[in-house]
Amino acid sequence: MSDLMTQLKETAAYIQSKVNTTAKVGIVLGSGLGNLADVIKVEHAIAYTDIPHFPVSTVKGHGGKLLFGELGGTKVIVMSGRFHFYEGYDATQVVFPIRVMKLLGVETLLLSNAAGAVNANYKVGDLMILKDHISFFTANPLLGKNEEALGTRFPDMSEPYNPELIKKALAIAKANNILVHQGIYTAVTGPTFETHAEYQLIKIVGSDVVGMSTVQETIAAVHCGMKVFAVSVITDMGIREQHNIITHEEVLQAAKDAEPKLTLLFTELAKVV
Numbered sequence: 001m002s003d004l005m006t007q008l009k010e011t012a013a014y015i016q017s018k019v020n021t022t023a024k025v026g027i028v029l030g031s032g033l034g035n036l037a038d039v040i041k042v043e044h045a046i047a048y049t050d051i052p053h054f055p056v057s058t059v060k061g062h063g064g065k066l067l068f069g070e071l072g073g074t075k076v077i078v079m080s081g082r083f084h085f086y087e088g089y090d091a092t093q094v095v096f097p098i099r100v101m102k103l104l105g106v107e108t109l110l111l112s113n114a115a116g117a118v119n120a121n122y123k124v125g126d127l128m129i130l131k132d133h134i135s136f137f138t139a140n141p142l143l144g145k146n147e148e149a150l151g152t153r154f155p156d157m158s159e160p161y162n163p164e165l166i167k168k169a170l171a172i173a174k175a176n177n178i179l180v181h182q183g184i185y186t187a188v189t190g191p192t193f194e195t196h197a198e199y200q201l202i203k204i205v206g207s208d209v210v211g212m213s214t215v216q217e218t219i220a221a222v223h224c225g226m227k228v229f230a231v232s233v234i235t236d237m238g239i240r241e242q243h244n245i246i247t248h249e250e251v252l253q254a255a256k257d258a259e260p261k262l263t264l265l266f267t268e269l270a271k272v273v
């Protein structure tokens with residue numbers, strides 16, 4: 001067995017020895033979006049620092065815990081805090097927890113993130129469901145020797161985000177009067193926010209938003225056969241007329257303000273996945 005598979009199995013076995021999870025739904029909470037954890041009926045929580053082979057999150061606003069419990073009556077595993085490429089982890093480390101979830105039996109992954117909009121029709125606080133992504137400005141997590149036990153060498157990526165889940169989310173949003181866009185997320189490494197010219201470039205290549213997460217997790221999840229749904233909270237406008245300084249604090253605050261909408265969407269979605 002490869003080192004990676006050995007580590008994944010050791011980690012999954014450790015977690016199962018503690019919590020005995022049967023959850024089929026995994027959730028990743030993005031920057032400033034950790035409060036969804038408050039509406040989860042948490043049965044077990046394990047700090048990342050206690051999990052063998054897990055990287056440790058270092059960024060302000062990230063909880064750094066794996067939660068096991070119920071959301072909307074559905075058993076879930078929740079990453080409260082994720083690992084970012086910009087923190088210095090390689091892309092394989094970034095997606096390690098996603099693969100652990102797969103080994104634990106998770107079939108559906110719900111991802112959230114904070115993102116900057118380059119679509120001028122979007123506003124700070126809006127939600128955008130990812131219908132596609134562009135991964136070319138960050139590292140692909142499947143670079144290197146392929147792990148055949150997880151998935152194929154050249155995975156199809158024509159439909160990374162599950163259309164059925166998107167349909168269900170749109171229906172939930174409509175029923176609850178929540179405005180949601182559907183658009184394209186471009187992943188960058190960060191940690192710098194983009195220059196004017198970079199936001200412009202990202203717009204020109206066809207994206208609606210830009211962010212520093214999610215896409216590596218999506219690729220790893222699709223590779224190992226999981227269904228993926230992802231949503232961005234728009235925390236800043238990359239394209240705007242006036243002088244444009246973006247701060248991490250502004251991003252976290254905007255995410256926090258928009259969080260109730262995301263909580264509702266994920267809670268309702270968890271009931272019907």
Ligand code: HPA
Pocket residue numbers: 114115116117188190193194210211212235236238246251
């Ligand atoms: N750019 C990149 N990542 C981000 C942004 C942004 O404007 N906002 C939140 N995450």
